Amino acid sequence: MRIAVIGTGVVGRTVAARLAELGHDVVVGTRDPSVTRERTQPDRFGTAFSTWLEKHAGLRLETFEAAAAHAELVVNATSGLVSLDALASAGAANLDGKILVDIANALDFSKGMPPAVRASSEESLAERIQTAFPGAHVVKTLNTMNAFLMVDPAQLAGGDHTVFLSGNDASAKARVSELLRSFGWRDIIDLGELSTARGTELLLPIWLSLMSALGIPPSNFQFKIVR
Amino acid sequence: MRIAVIGTGVVGRTVAARLAELGHDVVVGTRDPSVTRERTQPDRFGTAFSTWLEKHAGLRLETFEAAAAHAELVVNATSGLVSLDALASAGAANLDGKILVDIANALDFSKGMPPAVRASSEESLAERIQTAFPGAHVVKTLNTMNAFLMVDPAQLAGGDHTVFLSGNDASAKARVSELLRSFGWRDIIDLGELSTARGTELLLPIWLSLMSALGIPPSNFQFKIVR
Numbered sequence A, B: 001m002r003i004a005v006i007g008t009g010v011v012g013r014t015v016a017a018r019l020a021e022l023g024h025d026v027v028v029g030t031r032d033p034s035v036t037r038e039r040t041q042p043d044r045f046g047t048a049f050s051t052w053l054e055k056h057a058g059l060r061l062e063t064f065e066a067a068a069a070h071a072e073l074v075v076n077a078t079s080g081l082v083s084l085d086a087l088a089s090a091g092a093a094n095l096d097g098k099i100l101v102d103i104a105n106a107l108d109f110s111k112g113m114p115p116a117v118r119a120s121s122e123e124s125l126a127e128r129i130q131t132a133f134p135g136a137h138v139v140k141t142l143n144t145m146n147a148f149l150m151v152d153p154a155q156l157a158g159g160d161h162t163v164f165l166s167g168n169d170a171s172a173k174a175r176v177s178e179l180l181r182s183f184g185w186r187d188i189i190d191l192g193e194l195s196t197a198r199g200t201e202l203l204l205p206i207w208l209s210l211m212s213a214l215g216i217p218p219s220n221f222q223f224k225i226v227r
Helices: A010-021 A033-038 A049-054 A064-070 A083-089 A126-132 A147-151 A171-182 A194-201 A204-214 B010-019 B033-036 B048-055 B064-070 B083-090 B125-132 B147-151 B169-184 B195-200 B202-213
Strands: A002-006 A025-030 A058-061 A074-075 A099-102 A137-142 A162-168 A189-194 A222-226 B002-006 B025-030 B058-064 B073-076 B101-102 B136-141 B164-167 B187-192 B222-226
Touching: A002 A010, A002 A064, A002 A083, A010 A025, A010 A074, A010 A147, A025 A033, A025 A064, A033 A049, A033 A058, A033 A083, A058 A064, A058 B073, A064 A083, A074 A083, A099 A126, A099 A171, A126 A137, A126 A194, A137 A171, A137 A194, A147 B125, A162 A171, A162 A194, A162 A222, A171 A189, A171 B164, A189 A194, A189 A222, A204 B187, A204 B195, A204 B222, B002 B010, B002 B064, B002 B083, B010 B025, B010 B073, B010 B147, B025 B033, B025 B064, B033 B195, B058 B064, B064 B083, B073 B083, B083 B125, B101 B125, B101 B169, B125 B195, B136 B169, B136 B195, B164 B169, B164 B195, B164 B222, B169 B187, B187 B195, B187 B222
Parallel strands: A002 A025, A002 A074, A025 A058, A074 A099, A099 A137, A162 A189, B002 B025, B002 B073, B025 B058, B073 B101, B101 B136, B164 B187
Antiparallel strands: A137 A162, A222 B222, B136 B164
16 A cells, blocks of 8 residues: 655654555655755664664655655654644645544643643544544544554564554544554454544553553553453 | 441442441441432432442441541542532541542533543542642542442453552552452552542543443443553
Protein backbone atom coordinates (compact mmCIF):
# COMPACT_ATOMS: atom_id res chain seq x y z
CA MET A 1 0.00 0.00 0.00
CA ARG A 2 1.12 3.61 -0.57
CA ILE A 3 1.41 5.09 2.90
CA ALA A 4 2.36 8.53 4.23
CA VAL A 5 3.69 8.86 7.76
CA ILE A 6 3.31 12.45 8.90
CA GLY A 7 5.95 13.22 11.55
CA THR A 8 9.67 12.52 11.97
CA GLY A 9 9.88 11.84 15.72
CA VAL A 10 10.50 8.44 17.29
CA VAL A 11 6.89 7.34 16.66
CA GLY A 12 6.92 8.37 13.00
CA ARG A 13 10.32 6.77 12.41
CA THR A 14 9.41 3.51 14.11
CA VAL A 15 6.10 3.13 12.29
CA ALA A 16 7.55 4.16 8.91
CA ALA A 17 10.44 1.69 9.18
CA ARG A 18 8.13 -1.16 10.12
CA LEU A 19 5.70 -0.40 7.28
CA ALA A 20 8.59 -0.32 4.77
CA GLU A 21 9.90 -3.61 6.16
CA LEU A 22 6.44 -5.10 5.54
CA GLY A 23 6.73 -4.10 1.88
CA HIS A 24 4.65 -0.93 1.78
CA ASP A 25 5.61 2.09 -0.32
CA VAL A 26 6.23 4.62 2.48
CA VAL A 27 6.88 8.37 2.31
CA VAL A 28 7.63 10.30 5.50
CA GLY A 29 6.17 13.79 5.58
CA THR A 30 7.86 16.78 7.23
CA ARG A 31 7.30 20.53 7.12
CA ASP A 32 10.52 21.31 5.25
CA PRO A 33 12.53 18.32 4.00
CA SER A 34 15.70 20.36 3.44
CA VAL A 35 15.70 21.53 7.09
CA THR A 36 15.02 18.00 8.34
CA ARG A 37 17.82 16.59 6.14
CA GLU A 38 20.31 19.21 7.31
CA ARG A 39 20.00 18.12 10.93
CA THR A 40 23.11 15.99 11.40
CA GLN A 41 23.57 16.15 15.20
CA PRO A 42 22.04 13.33 17.28
CA ASP A 43 18.69 14.61 18.55
CA ARG A 44 16.67 13.61 21.64
CA PHE A 45 15.83 10.31 19.91
CA GLY A 46 19.54 9.42 19.77
CA THR A 47 20.09 9.76 16.03
CA ALA A 48 19.80 12.65 13.59
CA PHE A 49 16.92 12.11 11.17
CA SER A 50 19.30 12.23 8.18
CA THR A 51 21.48 9.48 9.71
CA TRP A 52 18.38 7.42 10.42
CA LEU A 53 17.07 7.96 6.87
CA GLU A 54 20.34 6.74 5.31
CA LYS A 55 19.86 3.42 7.10
CA HIS A 56 16.36 3.03 5.63
CA ALA A 57 17.00 3.22 1.92
CA GLY A 58 13.42 2.30 0.98
CA LEU A 59 11.99 5.39 2.66
CA ARG A 60 11.63 8.82 1.09
CA LEU A 61 11.26 12.18 2.82
CA GLU A 62 8.85 14.70 1.32
CA THR A 63 6.74 17.67 2.38
CA PHE A 64 3.53 17.00 4.33
CA GLU A 65 1.67 17.81 1.12
CA ALA A 66 3.66 15.57 -1.24
CA ALA A 67 3.58 12.70 1.26
CA ALA A 68 -0.21 12.88 1.64
CA ALA A 69 -0.74 13.26 -2.11
CA HIS A 70 1.26 10.05 -2.66
CA ALA A 71 -0.67 7.98 -0.16
CA GLU A 72 -3.77 5.80 -0.02
CA LEU A 73 -3.46 5.78 3.77
CA VAL A 74 -2.03 8.54 5.97
CA VAL A 75 -0.65 8.02 9.49
CA ASN A 76 -0.71 11.03 11.81
CA ALA A 77 2.40 10.56 13.96
CA THR A 78 2.90 14.21 14.88
CA SER A 79 2.66 15.64 18.38
CA GLY A 80 -1.05 16.05 19.05
CA LEU A 81 -0.69 19.76 19.75
CA VAL A 82 0.43 20.43 16.16
CA SER A 83 -1.52 17.69 14.34
CA LEU A 84 -4.27 19.93 13.00
CA ASP A 85 -1.71 22.37 11.67
CA ALA A 86 0.43 19.64 10.08
CA LEU A 87 -2.61 18.02 8.46
CA ALA A 88 -3.78 21.39 7.16
CA SER A 89 -0.37 21.71 5.49
CA ALA A 90 -0.84 18.25 4.03
CA GLY A 91 -4.00 19.63 2.46
CA ALA A 92 -7.63 18.60 2.92
CA ALA A 93 -7.83 17.55 -0.76
CA ASN A 94 -4.95 15.11 -0.21
CA LEU A 95 -6.80 13.49 2.71
CA ASP A 96 -10.20 13.28 1.02
CA GLY A 97 -11.60 9.76 0.83
CA LYS A 98 -8.45 8.34 2.45
CA ILE A 99 -7.93 6.44 5.67
CA LEU A 100 -6.30 8.72 8.24
CA VAL A 101 -4.82 6.66 11.07
CA ASP A 102 -4.45 8.94 14.07
CA ILE A 103 -1.90 7.59 16.56
CA ALA A 104 -1.17 10.94 18.24
CA ASN A 105 -1.75 12.23 21.76
CA ALA A 106 -2.23 15.89 22.62
CA LEU A 107 0.29 16.19 25.46
CA ASP A 108 0.96 19.72 26.67
CA PHE A 109 4.39 19.95 28.33
CA SER A 110 4.23 23.74 28.71
CA LYS A 111 3.74 23.50 32.48
CA GLY A 112 6.33 20.73 32.98
CA MET A 113 5.90 17.08 33.89
CA PRO A 114 3.57 15.33 33.85
CA PRO A 115 2.08 16.93 30.74
CA ALA A 116 -1.57 17.95 30.64
CA VAL A 117 -3.63 15.79 28.29
CA ARG A 118 -5.74 17.90 25.94
CA ALA A 119 -8.70 15.51 25.82
CA SER A 120 -11.80 15.03 27.95
CA SER A 121 -14.80 12.74 28.19
CA GLU A 122 -16.49 15.26 25.89
CA GLU A 123 -13.82 15.78 23.20
CA SER A 124 -10.85 13.95 21.67
CA LEU A 125 -8.08 14.98 19.30
CA ALA A 126 -9.32 12.34 16.86
CA GLU A 127 -12.74 13.97 16.68
CA ARG A 128 -11.22 17.41 16.21
CA ILE A 129 -9.24 16.00 13.28
CA GLN A 130 -12.38 14.36 11.83
CA THR A 131 -14.29 17.63 12.12
CA ALA A 132 -11.50 19.56 10.41
CA PHE A 133 -11.18 16.96 7.61
CA PRO A 134 -14.67 15.55 7.08
CA GLY A 135 -13.66 13.80 3.85
CA ALA A 136 -11.08 11.61 5.63
CA HIS A 137 -11.93 8.32 7.34
CA VAL A 138 -10.27 8.85 10.72
CA VAL A 139 -9.36 5.74 12.71
CA LYS A 140 -7.80 6.16 16.15
CA THR A 141 -5.46 3.42 17.30
CA LEU A 142 -2.00 2.63 18.74
CA ASN A 143 -1.88 5.76 20.94
CA THR A 144 -1.82 3.78 24.20
CA MET A 145 1.66 2.22 24.16
CA ASN A 146 5.27 3.08 23.29
CA ALA A 147 6.38 3.17 19.64
CA PHE A 148 8.31 -0.11 19.79
CA LEU A 149 5.29 -2.04 21.08
CA MET A 150 3.05 -0.38 18.48
CA VAL A 151 4.82 -2.14 15.64
CA ASP A 152 6.03 -5.28 17.45
CA PRO A 153 3.64 -6.27 20.26
CA ALA A 154 5.18 -9.74 20.54
CA GLN A 155 8.26 -8.33 22.27
CA LEU A 156 6.19 -8.04 25.50
CA ALA A 157 4.49 -11.12 27.00
CA GLY A 158 4.35 -12.76 23.57
CA GLY A 159 1.88 -10.07 22.44
CA ASP A 160 -0.75 -10.99 25.04
CA HIS A 161 -2.12 -7.46 25.49
CA THR A 162 -4.66 -5.17 23.86
CA VAL A 163 -4.87 -2.50 21.16
CA PHE A 164 -7.99 -0.39 20.62
CA LEU A 165 -9.74 0.91 17.50
CA SER A 166 -12.18 3.82 17.21
CA GLY A 167 -13.75 5.18 14.04
CA ASN A 168 -16.98 5.95 12.22
CA ASP A 169 -16.20 3.98 9.04
CA ALA A 170 -16.37 0.19 9.34
CA SER A 171 -14.38 -0.56 6.19
CA ALA A 172 -11.62 1.84 7.22
CA LYS A 173 -11.44 0.08 10.59
CA ALA A 174 -11.26 -3.28 8.82
CA ARG A 175 -8.29 -2.09 6.71
CA VAL A 176 -6.53 -0.73 9.79
CA SER A 177 -7.18 -4.01 11.65
CA GLU A 178 -5.38 -5.84 8.82
CA LEU A 179 -2.40 -3.52 9.22
CA LEU A 180 -2.42 -4.12 12.98
CA ARG A 181 -2.48 -7.88 12.46
CA SER A 182 0.49 -7.54 10.11
CA PHE A 183 2.35 -5.85 13.01
CA GLY A 184 1.55 -8.92 15.15
CA TRP A 185 -1.52 -7.71 17.05
CA ARG A 186 -3.95 -10.43 18.05
CA ASP A 187 -6.17 -8.74 20.67
CA ILE A 188 -7.79 -5.83 18.78
CA ILE A 189 -10.88 -4.32 20.43
CA ASP A 190 -13.14 -2.18 18.24
CA LEU A 191 -14.56 0.26 20.79
CA GLY A 192 -17.08 1.72 18.34
CA GLU A 193 -17.48 5.24 16.96
CA LEU A 194 -14.68 7.79 16.84
CA SER A 195 -15.98 9.41 20.03
CA THR A 196 -14.62 6.38 21.91
CA ALA A 197 -11.15 7.79 21.17
CA ARG A 198 -11.82 10.03 24.19
CA GLY A 199 -11.31 6.91 26.28
CA THR A 200 -8.04 5.86 24.68
CA GLU A 201 -6.62 9.39 24.70
CA LEU A 202 -7.52 9.60 28.41
CA LEU A 203 -5.39 6.52 29.09
CA LEU A 204 -2.36 8.79 28.86
CA PRO A 205 -2.49 10.17 32.42
CA ILE A 206 -2.34 6.68 33.96
CA TRP A 207 0.17 5.60 31.31
CA LEU A 208 2.48 8.44 32.42
CA SER A 209 1.98 7.53 36.11
CA LEU A 210 2.74 3.88 35.36
CA MET A 211 5.90 4.88 33.51
CA SER A 212 7.10 6.57 36.72
CA ALA A 213 5.80 3.93 39.13
CA LEU A 214 7.05 0.82 37.32
CA GLY A 215 10.58 2.10 36.75
CA ILE A 216 13.24 0.72 34.41
CA PRO A 217 13.00 -0.14 31.57
CA PRO A 218 10.52 2.71 31.22
CA SER A 219 7.30 2.27 29.28
CA ASN A 220 7.75 -1.40 28.48
CA PHE A 221 4.29 -2.21 29.80
CA GLN A 222 0.89 -2.45 28.26
CA PHE A 223 -2.85 -2.51 28.95
CA LYS A 224 -4.63 -5.82 28.61
CA ILE A 225 -8.39 -6.08 28.86
CA VAL A 226 -9.06 -9.29 30.77
CA ARG A 227 -12.50 -10.78 30.07
CA MET B 1 -11.40 -2.86 62.17
CA ARG B 2 -14.21 -0.34 62.74
CA ILE B 3 -15.24 0.73 59.25
CA ALA B 4 -17.84 3.17 57.88
CA VAL B 5 -19.14 2.71 54.37
CA ILE B 6 -20.70 5.96 53.18
CA GLY B 7 -23.34 5.23 50.55
CA THR B 8 -26.15 2.68 50.15
CA GLY B 9 -25.97 1.95 46.40
CA VAL B 10 -24.73 -1.28 44.89
CA VAL B 11 -21.09 -0.35 45.50
CA GLY B 12 -21.65 0.56 49.15
CA ARG B 13 -23.71 -2.58 49.78
CA THR B 14 -21.24 -4.91 48.09
CA VAL B 15 -18.22 -3.49 49.90
CA ALA B 16 -19.99 -3.33 53.28
CA ALA B 17 -21.18 -6.94 53.05
CA ARG B 18 -17.72 -8.18 52.11
CA LEU B 19 -16.04 -6.24 54.94
CA ALA B 20 -18.55 -7.64 57.47
CA GLU B 21 -17.97 -11.14 56.11
CA LEU B 22 -14.25 -10.63 56.73
CA GLY B 23 -15.01 -9.89 60.39
CA HIS B 24 -14.89 -6.10 60.44
CA ASP B 25 -17.27 -3.98 62.51
CA VAL B 26 -19.11 -2.17 59.70
CA VAL B 27 -21.61 0.68 59.84
CA VAL B 28 -23.26 1.90 56.64
CA GLY B 29 -23.83 5.66 56.52
CA THR B 30 -26.81 7.32 54.86
CA ARG B 31 -28.28 10.81 54.94
CA ASP B 32 -31.45 9.84 56.80
CA PRO B 33 -31.60 6.24 58.10
CA SER B 34 -35.37 6.33 58.66
CA VAL B 35 -35.99 7.29 55.01
CA THR B 36 -33.56 4.62 53.77
CA ARG B 37 -35.22 1.99 56.00
CA GLU B 38 -38.72 2.91 54.85
CA ARG B 39 -37.90 2.11 51.23
CA THR B 40 -39.44 -1.33 50.79
CA GLN B 41 -39.91 -1.47 47.00
CA PRO B 42 -37.16 -3.10 44.92
CA ASP B 43 -34.95 -0.27 43.63
CA ARG B 44 -32.72 -0.13 40.53
CA PHE B 45 -30.27 -2.47 42.26
CA GLY B 46 -32.97 -5.17 42.45
CA THR B 47 -33.63 -5.12 46.19
CA ALA B 48 -34.88 -2.47 48.62
CA PHE B 49 -32.14 -1.42 51.01
CA SER B 50 -34.22 -2.52 54.01
CA THR B 51 -34.66 -6.02 52.53
CA TRP B 52 -30.94 -6.18 51.82
CA LEU B 53 -30.10 -5.00 55.35
CA GLU B 54 -32.26 -7.73 56.93
CA LYS B 55 -30.12 -10.34 55.17
CA HIS B 56 -26.93 -8.85 56.61
CA ALA B 57 -27.57 -8.98 60.35
CA GLY B 58 -24.05 -7.88 61.27
CA LEU B 59 -24.43 -4.52 59.55
CA ARG B 60 -25.90 -1.38 61.06
CA LEU B 61 -27.34 1.66 59.30
CA GLU B 62 -26.58 5.09 60.79
CA THR B 63 -26.33 8.71 59.69
CA PHE B 64 -23.24 9.77 57.73
CA GLU B 65 -22.07 11.47 60.92
CA ALA B 66 -22.61 8.55 63.32
CA ALA B 67 -21.05 6.11 60.84
CA ALA B 68 -17.91 8.23 60.42
CA ALA B 69 -17.65 8.88 64.18
CA HIS B 70 -17.70 5.11 64.77
CA ALA B 71 -14.96 4.30 62.27
CA GLU B 72 -11.18 4.06 62.12
CA LEU B 73 -11.43 3.84 58.36
CA VAL B 74 -14.08 5.43 56.13
CA VAL B 75 -15.00 4.22 52.62
CA ASN B 76 -16.51 6.80 50.26
CA ALA B 77 -18.92 4.76 48.13
CA THR B 78 -21.25 7.60 47.18
CA SER B 79 -21.79 8.91 43.66
CA GLY B 80 -18.82 11.20 42.99
CA LEU B 81 -21.06 14.17 42.24
CA VAL B 82 -22.38 14.18 45.82
CA SER B 83 -19.29 12.88 47.66
CA LEU B 84 -18.10 16.24 48.99
CA ASP B 85 -21.57 17.00 50.30
CA ALA B 86 -21.97 13.57 51.93
CA LEU B 87 -18.52 13.79 53.53
CA ALA B 88 -19.29 17.29 54.80
CA SER B 89 -22.38 15.81 56.49
CA ALA B 90 -20.16 13.11 57.99
CA GLY B 91 -18.18 15.96 59.53
CA ALA B 92 -14.55 16.95 59.05
CA ALA B 93 -13.82 16.21 62.73
CA ASN B 94 -15.01 12.62 62.23
CA LEU B 95 -12.58 12.16 59.32
CA ASP B 96 -9.59 13.77 61.00
CA GLY B 97 -6.56 11.49 61.20
CA LYS B 98 -8.51 8.63 59.60
CA ILE B 99 -7.97 6.71 56.42
CA LEU B 100 -10.54 7.79 53.83
CA VAL B 101 -10.74 5.22 51.03
CA ASP B 102 -12.24 6.95 48.00
CA ILE B 103 -13.70 4.45 45.54
CA ALA B 104 -16.07 6.91 43.82
CA ASN B 105 -16.25 8.28 40.29
CA ALA B 106 -17.74 11.65 39.38
CA LEU B 107 -20.05 10.57 36.56
CA ASP B 108 -22.45 13.20 35.32
CA PHE B 109 -25.48 11.59 33.66
CA SER B 110 -27.35 14.91 33.26
CA LYS B 111 -26.77 14.90 29.48
CA GLY B 112 -27.54 11.19 29.03
CA MET B 113 -25.28 8.29 28.14
CA PRO B 114 -22.37 8.02 28.18
CA PRO B 115 -21.95 10.19 31.27
CA ALA B 116 -19.36 12.96 31.35
CA VAL B 117 -16.48 12.21 33.73
CA ARG B 118 -15.78 15.13 36.04
CA ALA B 119 -12.02 14.64 36.17
CA SER B 120 -9.10 15.83 34.03
CA SER B 121 -5.35 15.43 33.81
CA GLU B 122 -5.23 18.48 36.09
CA GLU B 123 -7.79 17.56 38.77
CA SER B 124 -9.37 14.47 40.33
CA LEU B 125 -12.28 13.93 42.69
CA ALA B 126 -9.86 12.34 45.17
CA GLU B 127 -7.77 15.53 45.31
CA ARG B 128 -10.87 17.67 45.75
CA ILE B 129 -11.83 15.47 48.71
CA GLN B 130 -8.30 15.70 50.15
CA THR B 131 -8.35 19.51 49.83
CA ALA B 132 -11.75 19.70 51.53
CA PHE B 133 -10.67 17.36 54.38
CA PRO B 134 -6.94 17.98 54.88
CA GLY B 135 -6.90 15.98 58.14
CA ALA B 136 -7.97 12.76 56.39
CA HIS B 137 -5.53 10.38 54.70
CA VAL B 138 -7.23 9.93 51.34
CA VAL B 139 -6.38 6.78 49.37
CA LYS B 140 -7.94 6.29 45.95
CA THR B 141 -8.50 2.72 44.82
CA LEU B 142 -11.03 0.22 43.40
CA ASN B 143 -12.77 2.82 41.19
CA THR B 144 -11.80 1.07 37.93
CA MET B 145 -13.96 -2.07 38.00
CA ASN B 146 -17.47 -3.22 38.89
CA ALA B 147 -18.48 -3.68 42.54
CA PHE B 148 -18.43 -7.47 42.43
CA LEU B 149 -14.85 -7.57 41.14
CA MET B 150 -13.79 -4.96 43.72
CA VAL B 151 -14.38 -7.36 46.59
CA ASP B 152 -13.80 -10.67 44.81
CA PRO B 153 -11.24 -10.31 42.01
CA ALA B 154 -10.76 -14.09 41.77
CA GLN B 155 -14.12 -14.48 40.02
CA LEU B 156 -12.49 -13.20 36.79
CA ALA B 157 -9.43 -14.98 35.33
CA GLY B 158 -8.46 -16.25 38.76
CA GLY B 159 -7.75 -12.67 39.85
CA ASP B 160 -5.03 -12.12 37.25
CA HIS B 161 -5.69 -8.40 36.76
CA THR B 162 -4.71 -5.10 38.36
CA VAL B 163 -5.92 -2.69 41.03
CA PHE B 164 -4.35 0.75 41.51
CA LEU B 165 -3.55 2.80 44.63
CA SER B 166 -2.98 6.56 44.88
CA GLY B 167 -2.34 8.57 48.04
CA ASN B 168 0.02 10.92 49.83
CA ASP B 169 0.38 8.87 53.04
CA ALA B 170 2.50 5.71 52.76
CA SER B 171 1.19 4.06 55.94
CA ALA B 172 -2.43 4.68 54.89
CA LYS B 173 -1.66 3.05 51.54
CA ALA B 174 -0.06 0.09 53.34
CA ARG B 175 -3.22 -0.40 55.46
CA VAL B 176 -5.43 -0.20 52.37
CA SER B 177 -3.18 -2.68 50.55
CA GLU B 178 -3.76 -5.14 53.41
CA LEU B 179 -7.52 -4.72 52.99
CA LEU B 180 -7.19 -5.26 49.23
CA ARG B 181 -5.18 -8.43 49.79
CA SER B 182 -7.90 -9.66 52.15
CA PHE B 183 -10.36 -9.23 49.25
CA GLY B 184 -8.09 -11.44 47.12
CA TRP B 185 -6.09 -8.83 45.20
CA ARG B 186 -2.59 -9.90 44.20
CA ASP B 187 -1.56 -7.34 41.57
CA ILE B 188 -1.70 -4.00 43.42
CA ILE B 189 0.17 -1.10 41.75
CA ASP B 190 0.99 1.92 43.91
CA LEU B 191 0.92 4.72 41.33
CA GLY B 192 2.30 7.31 43.75
CA GLU B 193 0.81 10.52 45.11
CA LEU B 194 -2.90 11.25 45.22
CA SER B 195 -2.62 13.28 42.01
CA THR B 196 -2.21 9.96 40.15
CA ALA B 197 -5.91 9.37 40.89
CA ARG B 198 -6.49 11.59 37.85
CA GLY B 199 -5.30 8.65 35.78
CA THR B 200 -7.56 6.07 37.41
CA GLU B 201 -10.60 8.35 37.36
CA LEU B 202 -9.93 8.95 33.64
CA LEU B 203 -10.15 5.21 32.99
CA LEU B 204 -13.92 5.58 33.22
CA PRO B 205 -14.51 6.77 29.64
CA ILE B 206 -12.82 3.71 28.14
CA TRP B 207 -14.42 1.50 30.80
CA LEU B 208 -17.84 2.72 29.67
CA SER B 209 -16.95 2.16 25.98
CA LEU B 210 -15.70 -1.33 26.77
CA MET B 211 -18.93 -2.10 28.62
CA SER B 212 -20.82 -1.32 25.38
CA ALA B 213 -18.33 -2.93 23.01
CA LEU B 214 -17.78 -6.21 24.85
CA GLY B 215 -21.46 -6.96 25.41
CA ILE B 216 -23.05 -9.46 27.78
CA PRO B 217 -22.40 -10.04 30.64
CA PRO B 218 -21.76 -6.34 30.97
CA SER B 219 -18.79 -5.00 32.91
CA ASN B 220 -17.27 -8.39 33.73
CA PHE B 221 -13.88 -7.29 32.41
CA GLN B 222 -10.85 -5.71 33.94
CA PHE B 223 -7.63 -3.83 33.25
CA LYS B 224 -4.38 -5.72 33.62
CA ILE B 225 -1.03 -3.99 33.35
CA VAL B 226 1.22 -6.43 31.49
CA ARG B 227 4.94 -5.88 32.19
